[in-house]
Amino acid sequence: MPADLVIVANRLPVDRVTQPDGTQGWRPSPGGLVTAIEPVMRANDGTWIGWPGGPSEDADAGDLDPFEADGLQLVPIGLTAEEIELFYEGFSNATIWPIYHDLVAKPEFHREWWDSYVKVNEKYAAKAASVAAEGATVWVHDYQLQLVPQMLRELRPDLRIGFYLHIPFPPAELFQQLPWRRQLLEGLLGADLVGFQLPGGAANFVRLVRQRVGHKTHRDLVYLPDGRTVRAAAFPISIDAAGFEALASDEAVVARAAEIREALGSPRRIFLGIDRLDYTKGIYARLRAYAELIETGELDVEDAVFVQVAVPSREQVEQYRILRDEIDRLVGRINGDLGRIGRPAISYLHSSYPREEMAALYTAADVMVVTPYRDGMNLVAKEYVACRTGDDGALVLSEFAGAADELRQAWLVNPYDINGMKAALLEAYRADGKELTRRMKAMRRTIKKHDVAAWADAFMTELADVEHSTHAKSVR
Numbered sequence: 001m002p003a004d005l006v007i008v009a010n011r012l013p014v015d016r017v018t019q020p021d022g023t024q025g026w027r028p029s030p031g032g033l034v035t036a037i038e039p040v041m042r043a044n045d046g047t048w049i050g051w052p053g054g055p056s057e058d059a060d061a062g063d064l065d066p067f068e069a070d071g072l073q074l075v076p077i078g079l080t081a082e083e084i085e086l087f088y089e090g091f092s093n094a095t096i097w098p099i100y101h102d103l104v105a106k107p108e109f110h111r112e113w114w115d116s117y118v119k120v121n122e123k124y125a126a127k128a129a130s131v132a133a134e135g136a137t138v139w140v141h142d143y144q145l146q147l148v149p150q151m152l153r154e155l156r157p158d159l160r161i162g163f164y165l166h167i168p169f170p171p172a173e174l175f176q177q178l179p180w181r182r183q184l185l186e187g188l189l190g191a192d193l194v195g196f197q198l199p200g201g202a203a204n205f206v207r208l209v210r211q212r213v214g215h216k217t218h219r220d221l222v223y224l225p226d227g228r229t230v231r232a233a234a235f236p237i238s239i240d241a242a243g244f245e246a247l248a249s250d251e252a253v254v255a256r257a258a259e260i261r262e263a264l265g266s267p268r269r270i271f272l273g274i275d276r277l278d279y280t281k282g283i284y285a286r287l288r289a290y291a292e293l294i295e296t297g298e299l300d301v302e303d304a305v306f307v308q309v310a311v312p313s314r315e316q317v318e319q320y321r322i323l324r325d326e327i328d329r330l331v332g333r334i335n336g337d338l339g340r341i342g343r344p345a346i347s348y349l350h351s352s353y354p355r356e357e358m359a360a361l362y363t364a365a366d367v368m369v370v371t372p373y374r375d376g377m378n379l380v381a382k383e384y385v386a387c388r389t390g391d392d393g394a395l396v397l398s399e400f401a402g403a404a405d406e407l408r409q410a411w412l413v414n415p416y417d418i419n420g421m422k423a424a425l426l427e428a429y430r431a432d433g434k435e436l437t438r439r440m441k442a443m444r445r446t447i448k449k450h451d452v453a454a455w456a457d458a459f460m461t462e463l464a465d466v467e468h469s470t471h472a473k474s475v476r
């Protein structure tokens, strides 16, 4: 059935997995994007187009059968092994990802990766064009699909098209390195509304469009020669705050949190980091800072433990493999040097966990440490706040996470400054109950007000208001 709302994202909200007995099953996909959009889909009865993970045999594997999972209408796009290598691991995650994250790692430029990016974007656009009802709204997501808006507009000028970038949009100085910069900008300009996490990203985009494509702009508007206008604005993403709060109040979760604390040897304070194992997340520097505090005796392994959960991610991409080895070595060395029997300095878990276990970890943790070098938003920081129903617990947060714009009462740190991080970790460790409550209360107010429903609402309302392409008059 043609859909009035179509979500297009690289991934479906579920990943196809083969069970040990050979049958097919599904599990939730990793990452913040899926976490954020799922509630929006449910509320709007939408259809979701995306990749179910893993390779498809057929070279034209665009055509897998649509299916329903957990009440969601899902339309899978198959990617071949070659497309996974060139489009997903290559152009998306080894070219765009590092450039858009401040060159934390060195990006690679390969023409065959770009060719595959174009081809796969065409596949998504064609699928969206075929499932969208007349005049439908199509919401395209994230850096893997930046060409889809323009491609889709060519196929279906009747559609209202929104695009949202979940990761940072870089300053012109970095973006300009991309040999395909103009094509990417033009791809995005196919949308009626282009959304970013922060106003800075939107401003970078508008400036680049003016400089590189030569269109007229005024504030957040771009005027195209055909009379169409495109709006670029910030919509900071959020979480299902009420859902997390309810989870944190659940008896089973509360019991599990107590069990976790006990299993860790009932330390006075539990520090916690939860990240995809990604070089943008600053895991290495954070663990070093913590280890130095133990070395100097400012913290003691009898009193404190650092639980670091690293969710496996993009394991075929070289930079991610290197990072995993580095973290393995570092954790081994820290625990070998500083741990005692039954008292590791760092309790390291390379695994992903369901929401209930995450909520139990957030509930158990006294100090949540989120220190990326660059992050679009970082939903983990917001999830922690939502779970602190007792208005306690400390958040140490990088200035370079989008979340820092809203969570001003966190202990804000520069993740490149190890001494600064050490000082913040100690302050958070030593803070008294009154101080913690003052800060947490304010952050909880923010999160409750700006939850994921408010985010989606703001974007959809704005998209509905943008003067629509086919009827647009020239505004110049």
Ligand code: G6P
Pocket: 010, 011, 030, 031, 032, 033, 034, 142, 143, 166, 167, 313, 314
């Ligand atoms: C981030 C990106 C998402 C991506 C997720 C997981 O949240 O913004 O687009 O899906 O990471 O990464 P993966 O490569 O496993 O999809």
